[in-house]
Amino acid sequence: MGVAERKAKEKEELRALILNAAKDLFAEKGIDQTTIRSIAKEIEYSVGTVYLYFKDKNQILHELHSEGFLKLAKEMRTLFHVSDPMERLKALGRTYMSFALENTQMYDLMFNMRAPMEFVKEQEEQNWHEGSNAFDALRNTVKECMDQGYFKGHSLQPLSFTIWSCVHGMCSLYIRERVKGATGQDPEKLLYDAFEDFLLMLVKR
């Protein structure tokens, strides 16, 4: 079907156009400043059109959050070749933190904002694939470390969550602007130092 096929492609293209406009806008102006109207204006369509392709704003934010996870996974995948699990774990942390610092709006959307989770809740299978896949990847690496004798006396699941929490906490405090005010230090520098400090803590047997 030549026509139907082309139409489907065009629909996909407009959908992608909306998503890209949204992504650009909120990397530029921030998520809060990115309105449906501003997206519509950017692509030179009307507000109504956006709602033909997306149920609501939550869906748009959810799709962008998924894109964020794809990007993060891609960056993490380059570390699979590191055979020493502890080295890989450290590298994962570093990559995670760099991602957060270089894509603050995206990170915020993925791990702090309510919108994408609201969308997940509305789905029949209320499964947060993106989150559980990411956590699985972390846990697998932690498991390998444990098999090599690291983390004696710890349990896999809580330990993995603790590691995630620690790095997330740093990134989150940074993105939500609590670091400078509380510590009086240059945030980027402190985050870097604290991360190294954390690695030191991890590596103790």
Added chain:
Amino acid sequence: MGVAERKAKEKEELRALILNAAKDLFAEKGIDQTTIRSIAKEIEYSVGTVYLYFKDKNQILHELHSEGFLKLAKEMRTLFHVSDPMERLKALGRTYMSFALENTQMYDLMFNMRAPMEFVKEQEEQNWHEGSNAFDALRNTVKECMDQGYFKGHSLQPLSFTIWSCVHGMCSLYIRERVKGATGQDPEKLLYDAFEDFLLMLVKR
């Protein structure tokens, strides 16, 4: 001045009435659902009146955030009698986490929301007293631990920040509903286990 005095008191009372209504409303309905109109309705005054006592919504949220810090500080102060610094550090962490779990909206306001920080930014002395006092208290205890031989090879400032980040990360992931979806586990239980796991990690010399 009898009259001026009474007036000042009445002003203070209405101010407090507004703040209390706001606090009740958002512990009950959540911060996002607490509008200026709902506050005005609650105290049976008009919207305009609220704006006679507060510059804007950010100011209301900032004052409540300060109240939150007072409450947290109060709970922490009960631990000053613990003389062993490492025991005190652990207890501080436990208290911090309990506070977050029992006052989720308040915690979110204090450490995640943008509004109170926007207000701080607008002040001439852009100092986040609440945050720096809290961090100082933590750092002092960490310092005492180091003096007792804990945390060899670590530096005070980054280590203190790491500890804060870790506990904050757990609380934040919980409050922003990322825990269940990513780990597939009961969030409260995991938070509890992970915190114990973290203490284990801290205590290694």
Added chain:
DNA sequence: CAAATTTAGTGAACATTGTTCAAAATATCA
């Protein structure tokens, strides 16, 4: 005490948001 002045409070109105939907424009097909 009555008038003038100051202070406190009101709520309609505005701008901005997400969202909807009847109508218009465009594309497809017979």
Added chain:
DNA sequence: TGATATTTTGAACAATGTTCACTAAATTTG
């Protein structure tokens, strides 16, 4: 070409934060 189906539009709605001309009350003054 004309009928039908699809796509797009943008005015309109509800909810929100915010403002401000007005009213009401309290206080001061002569």
